[in-house]
Amino acid sequence: MPQYHALTSFVGFQSHKVVRWKRHHKSWIELWIEYQGRTLRCGGCGRKCVRRHDQVSTRIRDLDISKHKVFLWLPRFRVRCPCCGVHQARSVIARGGARCTRRFELHLFILTDFMPVKAVAEQERVDWKTVKDVEIRYIVGLLRKRDLDGVTEIGIDEVSEKKGHRYLTLVTDIGKRRVLWVGRGNDSAVLKRFFLWFGLQRTRRLKLVVIDMHDPYLFALRKSCRARIIFDRFHVVKPLHLAIDKIRIRQYKELPPEGRRYVKNSRFLLLRRREGLSAKGRVRLKELLAVNETLNTAYVLKEDLRGIFDIRDSKTARAEFRAWKQRARESDIPEILEYVKLLDRRRFGILNFFKHRKTNGLSEGFNNVVKTIKKWPMDFMIGVISISRYSVSVEN
Numbered sequence: 001m002p003q004y005h006a007l008t009s010f011v012g013f014q015s016h017k018v019v020r021w022k023r024h025h026k027s028w029i030e031l032w033i034e035y036q037g038r039t040l041r042c043g044g045c046g047r048k049c050v051r052r053h054d055q056v057s058t059r060i061r062d063l064d065i066s067k068h069k070v071f072l073w074l075p076r077f078r079v080r081c082p083c084c085g086v087h088q089a090r091s092v093i094a095r096g097g098a099r100c101t102r103r104f105e106l107h108l109f110i111l112t113d114f115m116p117v118k119a120v121a122e123q124e125r126v127d128w129k130t131v132k133d134v135e136i137r138y139i140v141g142l143l144r145k146r147d148l149d150g151v152t153e154i155g156i157d158e159v160s161e162k163k164g165h166r167y168l169t170l171v172t173d174i175g176k177r178r179v180l181w182v183g184r185g186n187d188s189a190v191l192k193r194f195f196l197w198f199g200l201q202r203t204r205r206l207k208l209v210v211i212d213m214h215d216p217y218l219f220a221l222r223k224s225c226r227a228r229i230i231f232d233r234f235h236v237v238k239p240l241h242l243a244i245d246k247i248r249i250r251q252y253k254e255l256p257p258e259g260r261r262y263v264k265n266s267r268f269l270l271l272r273r274r275e276g277l278s279a280k281g282r283v284r285l286k287e288l289l290a291v292n293e294t295l296n297t298a299y300v301l302k303e304d305l306r307g308i309f310d311i312r313d314s315k316t317a318r319a320e321f322r323a324w325k326q327r328a329r330e331s332d333i334p335e336i337l338e339y340v341k342l343l344d345r346r347r348f349g350i351l352n353f354f355k356h357r358k359t360n361g362l363s364e365g366f367n368n369v370v371k372t373i374k375k376w377p378m379d380f381m382i383g384v385i386s387i388s389r390y391s392v393s394v395e396n
Contacts, residue, residue, distance in 0.1 A: 007031065011062075013093055028069035031062075033093070035075050040089035042081040043096055049079035053086050060093075061100045061126070063107060069125065072101065100130070109138040148202055151175065155210040155232075156217055157363035158186040169194070172362045174210065179366055191220035210360045213239075213346055231349035232360040233309045239342055240305060241271050243335040244298045250335075251294060262288045263295070270299055273306070297331050309353075317354040 007018040013033065020032035039048045055077045062070040077089040094101050100108075111120045112135050121128035153174040158167045167186035171194055172179050181197065183190045195203050206227040211217045212235035221229055245267055252263045269277065269285045277285060289296040304324055311317040328340045343350065353359075 016093065023068075026068070028071060029065060030059075030071050030073065032057075032073045033075065035077070040077055040079050042079055042084055043088045043090045044084040045081065046090070047081055047083060049081050049089070051080040052089075053078040053080050058094075060098065061104055063101070063104050064124075100126075100134075105134045105138070108134045148180070148198070149205075151180070151202060152205055153208040153210075153358060154180065154206060155358075155360040155363045156191070157212060157232075157360050157367065158214065159367040170363050170366060172360075172366065174208070174358060174362065177362055179362075186214065186216065188216040188220035188223075191217060192224065195220075195224045208352075208356055208358055210358050211349075212360070213342075213349070228352050228356070229349050230352045230356060230358050231346055233353060234359070234364065236343075236346070236350055236353075237302075237305065237309070240302055240339050243339045244270050244295075244302060246335045247294060247298050247333065251292060259291065262291050270295065270302075274303065294333060298333060298336060301328055301331065301336065311354075312357075314355045318351055321350070321354070 005017075007021060008016075011018060011031065011033075015037040016033050016035055018031050019034045022030045024030065039050055040052065041047065042049055055075050057073045058076050060072050060074055062072050064070055072093070074091070074093055076091070078086055079089045081087050088096050090096070092102075095105075098105070108120060108124060108126070108131050111123070112131065115123070117131045117135065118128050121131045124131075151173050155172040155174050157170050157172075159170060160166070161168045161184070166184075169183045169186055169190045170179060171181040171183075181194050183193055203225055206225055208230060209221055209225060209227045210230045210232055211221070213231055218229065221227070248263060248267060248270060252260055255263060266284075266288055269281055269288065272281075274282070274285075289299060301324070304327075308317055308320045308324055311320060325340050325343060328336050
């Protein structure tokens, strides 16, 4: 009996004692546990119950002792609850239906911070699905404890989930650099669901929202949120790149055969930053711009606009932006004129960028992570997106 008392103290379960143990082939140990308490709590409502309905013993995995696996024979009770009827009782040792103790699951979860799931499974001699399920469960639990009251700046972006124009909407906290929410779709309805989940009081505290120039997002924000809207600089410049490519294609069709050789295969020469070109590319770009005035004008306008977005002073940037639009109109290039009309329609979000200088860089970076794991089902994605650990809530 004294050895059982020593094992009980060593194992350290509250209101439980070891009544028997057995060692098998120097590789694993079995311990039989007995509950010493008088009352139990209902697993449904948490009410204290005295009457026990029945009990069974379940074999579950616990923390290793030295190099020995440890298995516990744990009594599982069902109680007669005045509210829920016959229901399984709660246990401080293991969750209902679990095959591992709570402390063993916590041990696995801590290891996943430093090791891949497969390595943890091999080290602890369990199935990798067990480790992954534990990781998902703990992340979901930690998500419920997040403090979202201090969120004042968010970014909203979309990423393709599957082929066939199926998208996900990602909402990020710019201040704390974390992902807040992921939902299916890229229309105004998905943002309505986000604000419903986020809560009215938190929505009212929002000051800045960074988005691309997607009309459904803009429509939903104007109806649900009072924050200032900022258009991400990448999505502002992107339509200009498309316009320059259209100019290149038009010029190629209009030029005679002997002049086309300069324009052919020149798309990336025109769209890349000058600093990113090789020496050979710079020479070829110089030859192209020397023989084609229209492309030269469009290229200079593109580089000037990129420089304007790098200006830190808000007043100077706004003045340069207005002057740039005037030069763009004077170029009289149809594709550039269409782009200027787009800027006029979206000028409030662009001018807000010059003042606050917030971007959607976090969302764009996280999009790459989503693209690598989007082959997994959405229900499994919450566990796989561990790069934003304890930060992302995924809409089911």
